[in-house]
Amino acid sequence: MRVKSYNEAVRLARSAGEDAANRRARKAGRKAWTGVDHDHAVSVTETILTDLGFDITGWMTMAGVPRNEPYESK
Numbered sequence: 001m002r003v004k005s006y007n008e009a010v011r012l013a014r015s016a017g018e019d020a021a022n023r024r025a026r027k028a029g030r031k032a033w034t035g036v037d038h039d040h041a042v043s044v045t046e047t048i049l050t051d052l053g054f055d056i057t058g059w060m061t062m063a064g065v066p067r068n069e070p071y072e073s074k
Contacts (some may be wrong), residue, residue: 016044020041
């Protein structure tokens with residue numbers, strides 16, 4: 001699969017993170033996420049975005065700046 005934009009990358013990474021957290025909760029016999037499951041989802045999402053080449057660690061340090069994500073190419 002080729003990721004063409006930042007928005008597409010976020011959707012892909014978020015879905016993977018949610019799937020990972022759902023698997024973790026089901027394996028433990030829960031129907032709802034705990035805080036640890038949420039942290040796992042965030043970790044997987046961040047890892048995938050980093051692997052796709054987005055410097056999300058640098059963006060987090062710029063929180064509060066009006067535009068802290070890459071500009072979409074035309």
